[in-house]
Amino acid sequence: MRTVERIAIRPVGEGERAEWEPLWKGYLTFYKATLSPEQNDLTWARLHDPAEPMHLLGAYVDGRLEGIVHYLFHRSTWTAGAYCYLQDLFVAESGRNHGLGRALIEAVYAQARNAGASRVYWLTHETNETARALYDKVAERSGFIQYRKMLG
Amino acid sequence: MHKDEKLEIRPVGTGERVEWERLWRAFQAVHQFTVSDETMEVTWRRFHDPGEPMYLLGGYVNGELCGIVQYVFHRSCTTTGDFCFLHNLFVADEARGRGIGRALIEAVYAAAERHGASRVLWNVLESNTRARDLYDKIAQRSGFIQYRKDLC
Numbered sequence: 001m002r003t004v005e006r007i008a009i010r011p012v013g014e015g016e017r018a019e020w021e022p023l024w025k026g027y028l029t030f031y032k033a034t035l036s037p038e039q040n041d042l043t044w045a046r047l048h049d050p051a052e053p054m055h056l057l058g059a060y061v062d063g064r065l066e067g068i069v070h071y072l073f074h075r076s077t078w079t080a081g082a083y084c085y086l087q088d089l090f091v092a093e094s095g096r097n098h099g100l101g102r103a104l105i106e107a108v109y110a111q112a113r114n115a116g117a118s119r120v121y122w123l124t125h126e127t128n129e130t131a132r133a134l135y136d137k138v139a140e141r142s143g144f145i146q147y148r149k150m151l152g
Numbered sequence: 153m154h155k156d157e158k159l160e161i162r163p164v165g166t167g168e169r170v171e172w173e174r175l176w177r178a179f180q181a182v183h184q185f186t187v188s189d190e191t192m193e194v195t196w197r198r199f200h201d202p203g204e205p206m207y208l209l210g211g212y213v214n215g216e217l218c219g220i221v222q223y224v225f226h227r228s229c230t231t232t233g234d235f236c237f238l239h240n241l242f243v244a245d246e247a248r249g250r251g252i253g254r255a256l257i258e259a260v261y262a263a264a265e266r267h268g269a270s271r272v273l274w275n276v277l278e279s280n281t282r283a284r285d286l287y288d289k290i291a292q293r294s295g296f297i298q299y300r301k302d303l304c
Binding site for chain 1: 195232270291
């Protein structure tokens with residue numbers, strides 16, 4: 001394992017799109033998804049629009065962006081406070097095994113608490129054993145599985 | 153639906169709180185969870201606040217409220233249109249077997265299409281085979297499972 005001096009978690013600034021995009025594409029590739037350039041522009045814009053409930057944090061290893069998490073808030077019928085949906089989490093190959101994924105998730109917990117959210121939740125593919133080994137340590141498997149209907 | 157029965161799906165009006173609360177409490181009992189009176193009040197108000205992305209539809213058999221579906225719209229990092237999260241679906245025990253659940257879900261599909269949403273999503277306990285029999289017919293199991301962290 002390489003020697004790491006310093007890990008920092010902070011918002012990814014508007015000037016860092018070139019560093020964010022390869023990680024975002026890495027995430028999408030993992031899920032065999034591709035997005036149009038227009039969609040990437042829109043997502044990036046929303047992640048930096050204070051009027052949008054969408055947020056982006058980065059994990060920096062010695063100043064270099066090697067992990068990202070996207071999360072958003074939405075209403076819940078169960079609680080007065082919002083739910084925080086951790087939609088996307090990705091760590092570059094080079095950044096693995098340094099605790100970046102866990103640090104990003106815990107940073108989302110802190111942000112969600114600050115925002116008065118009642119819960120943080122996410123979905124992962126049931127076959128993603130590497131990710132689930134971490135999730136089983138930092139969260140609870142709810143026993144719920146997802147159904148979906150694509151529209152349009 | 154029996155021959156002399158008529159099923160109607162429509163928003164549950166502000167004057168129908170008692171009827172809604174009966175079903176919503178029954179749903180909570182099934183899930184062994186109790187929503188506080190204060191939160192129920194907040195949720196009820198949000199359903200009827202045009203500024204909130206939270207909605208409530210009822211399934212009425214001969215004018216009587218027998219089922220409810222509660223859903224919210226929220227942003228997504230992967231699509232321009234919102235996701236529609238079908239939060240809760242419940243049909244009273246005595247009204248089952250009439251296609252009310254399916255009709256409620258299909259009404260959510262229609263509402264989500266009108267909203268410009270990209271997909272409808274929901275979660276169900278893996279062990280809830282009765283509900284899943286229906287979901288397997290009208291939606292797709294995504295292969296994703298839920299993790300969560302409740303914040304205090």
